[in-house]
Amino acid sequence: MPTRTSLERKKMGKLKKEIFTIEANRELAPSSWLLTLSGDTSAIAGSGQFVQIALPGKYLRRPISVCDREGGKLTLLYKVVGAGTDQLSKMKTGECLEILTGLGNGFDVSASGMNVLLVGGGMGVAPLYLLAKELLSAGRKVQVVLGFNKDSEICLEEEFRALGVAVTISTADGSRGVKGFVTDAIHTLSEPYDYFYTCGPMVMMKAVCALCPTEGQASLEERMGCGFGICYGCTVATVEGPRRVCADGPVFTKAQLGWGAPQEGGKA
Amino acid sequence: MKPANDLSVRLGTLSLKNPVIPASGTFGFGLEMQDEYDLNLLGGISLKGSTLEPRFGNPTPRIAECREGLINSVGLQNPGIDALVGEKVPALRKVYDGCIIANISGFSVDEYVACCAKADGCEGIDILEINISCPNVHGGGMAFGTDPRLAATITREVKKVTSKPVYIKLSPNVTDIVAMARACEEAGADGLTLINTLLGMRIDIARRRPVVANKVGGFSGPAIFPLALRMVYQVAHACSVPVMGCGGVASAEDVIEMLMAGASAVQVGAENLRNPYACRDIIEALPAVMERLHIEDLNHLKIE
Numbered sequence: 001m002p003t004r005t006s007l008e009r010k011k012m013g014k015l016k017k018e019i020f021t022i023e024a025n026r027e028l029a030p031s032s033w034l035l036t037l038s039g040d041t042s043a044i045a046g047s048g049q050f051v052q053i054a055l056p057g058k059y060l061r062r063p064i065s066v067c068d069r070e071g072g073k074l075t076l077l078y079k080v081v082g083a084g085t086d087q088l089s090k091m092k093t094g095e096c097l098e099i100l101t102g103l104g105n106g107f108d109v110s111a112s113g114m115n116v117l118l119v120g121g122g123m124g125v126a127p128l129y130l131l132a133k134e135l136l137s138a139g140r141k142v143q144v145v146l147g148f149n150k151d152s153e154i155c156l157e158e159e160f161r162a163l164g165v166a167v168t169i170s171t172a173d174g175s176r177g178v179k180g181f182v183t184d185a186i187h188t189l190s191e192p193y194d195y196f197y198t199c200g201p202m203v204m205m206k207a208v209c210a211l212c213p214t215e216g217q218a219s220l221e222e223r224m225g226c227g228f229g230i231c232y233g234c235t236v237a238t239v240e241g242p243r244r245v246c247a248d249g250p251v252f253t254k255a256q257l258g259w260g261a262p263q264e265g266g267k268a
Numbered sequence: 269m270k271p272a273n274d275l276s277v278r279l280g281t282l283s284l285k286n287p288v289i290p291a292s293g294t295f296g297f298g299l300e301m302q303d304e305y306d307l308n309l310l311g312g313i314s315l316k317g318s319t320l321e322p323r324f325g326n327p328t329p330r331i332a333e334c335r336e337g338l339i340n341s342v343g344l345q346n347p348g349i350d351a352l353v354g355e356k357v358p359a360l361r362k363v364y365d366g367c368i369i370a371n372i373s374g375f376s377v378d379e380y381v382a383c384c385a386k387a388d389g390c391e392g393i394d395i396l397e398i399n400i401s402c403p404n405v406h407g408g409g410m411a412f413g414t415d416p417r418l419a420a421t422i423t424r425e426v427k428k429v430t431s432k433p434v435y436i437k438l439s440p441n442v443t444d445i446v447a448m449a450r451a452c453e454e455a456g457a458d459g460l461t462l463i464n465t466l467l468g469m470r471i472d473i474a475r476r477r478p479v480v481a482n483k484v485g486g487f488s489g490p491a492i493f494p495l496a497l498r499m500v501y502q503v504a505h506a507c508s509v510p511v512m513g514c515g516g517v518a519s520a521e522d523v524i525e526m527l528m529a530g531a532s533a534v535q536v537g538a539e540n541l542r543n544p545y546a547c548r549d550i551i552e553a554l555p556a557v558m559e560r561l562h563i564e565d566l567n568h569l570k571i572e
Contacts, residue, residue: 014303014304015304015544017543017544017545054542058333059333059334059335059336059337059338059489059538059542060331060333060338060541060542061542084333100544222328222329223328223329223330223331223332224331225330225331225338225340225541226540226541226542226544228300228304228544229296229300230294230295230296230300230301230540230541230544231293231294231296231331231340231342231540231541232293232296232316232325232330232342232345233328233330233331233340233342234328234330234331235324235325235328235330235342235345236328237324242324242325242345247300
């Protein structure tokens with residue numbers, strides 16, 4: 001498997017600014033909401049990309065990663081963390097949202113080997129759902145580790161199981177699955193993997209990159225201005241220099257981020 | 269009599285196809301947007317601020333939402349003047365035939381001069397816009413923009429090393445904008461751009477800490493439009509050099525209002541961050557607004 005240092009943007013064409021209609025907006029777990037929309041999803045090239053939602057009365061858009069896309073149906077998982085997402089959670093079926101689509105490079109499915117490990121933490125599980133579907137249709141064997149603070153916060157477990165992938169849960173308080181962090185759950189895996197994809201809090205993704213000996217990809221989160229690469233508000237330091245999370249990412253390889261374990265040397 | 273739908277304006281010695289210019293820092297180096305729409309619709313493009321050496325900029329978070337605007341503390345992230353004149357401008361020039369404005373920042377007079385000397389040798393650049401007003405960097409930037417003597421010194425020294433038109437971009441974070449403008453004009457500035465962002469702040473009340481890592485940043489967006497318009501009006505009526513009006517412009521009507529305040533061209537900033545098509549939409553809306561207001565020519569709209 002050749003080591004890729006950077007990921008090409010999965011770009012199908014231009015960005016699209018479209019009106020979407022809310023099909024459903026329901027609370028899956030405390031503060032965690034699943035939003036289903038219908039509209040023109042043609043600019044969305046694949047998993048790991050995100051959309052920017054305009055909310056009435058809010059100046060900047062809210063970036064949310066694509067959880068699923070099927071035909072003209074778009075599914076987003078989001079957490080209420082501030083006034084914008086709180087406003088979004090109060091929106092009802094039939095209401096409309098103006099959304100920018102086609103943002104970000106997305107995961108590179110072709111980079112993985114046959115046995116793939118997906119590691120998600122909290123809302124970071126969202127983009128891994130569409131990724132799992134893409135990997136399965138590409139003939140890969142997929143196992144998933146999902147980490148949450150506690151049992152009541154678990155999201156998408158059943159949806160992942162319904163895809164037929166092996167799911168291991170970790171909770172920080174031990175109320176379900178492996179007690180501890182996703183890294184503790186990774187230690188319990190018996191099936192081998194030759195590539196990983198991760199999304200979640202930065203500290204978790206760094207720990208996953210350091211623990212997993214294989215190459216992999218991480219999807220980063222950063223507070224954004226534009227979301228399409230012109231304002232340089234969401235810059236991250238990489239071994240290749242400063243990169244924009246929104247336009248050069250949000251997905252970066254472990255090698256790009258320099259997040260391998262120190263003892264690995266140049267292996268990563 | 270100009271033909272119908274002629275949006276062209278005079279900006280000093282230059283002619284722009286229309287007055288609409290994305291402001292520095294809100295349109296990257298132009299190339300980022302070339303797949304999204306035809307850049308040649310734009311009257312000009314003010315490129316991301318450049319410094320002598322490459323800069324990473326400030327730590328993140330760099331952006332904070334505000335009512336009718338945002339705070340940024342990007343801190344002049346840029347690949348340096350050599351990359352600007354050697355790569356960015358030549359690449360943009362290949363696809364864009366309008367006015368290319370290089371925005372220059374520095375931390376000392378020598379640095380501004382060195383940057384401008386390099387930019388002077390770059391064929392694709394039409395205007396040098398000297399940013400003496402960035403609120404996001406320490407030990408320079410805005411300090412030059414709040415002291416008329418320093419602003420005059422920069423203007424004078426920069427003019428010595430370039431034959432390109434030099435526009436000084438002014439900070440609103442002063443008590444007397446006219447004094448700043450006059451100092452630059454008297455020192456030989458060919459024009460002025462105003463305003464840059466206002467120094468602002470937001471606090472995350474749940475976490476009890478500033479939203480942006482730099483604590484403070486530049487506030488921009490529609491909320492600052494009346495303030496920007498007032499400053500453009502004052503300066504345009506006190507100075508004789510052309511003014512590029514900037515600050516909170518979000519519509520074709522705002523563009524007309526800026527031109528009536530005395531601007532010769534109008535920069536659109538924050539709006540590009542919420543709507544990637546903002547400048548295109550404004551340009552496309554201008555003819556109908558002109559017709560409604562019985563305006564045939566975007567020059568000479570300045571009111572008393």
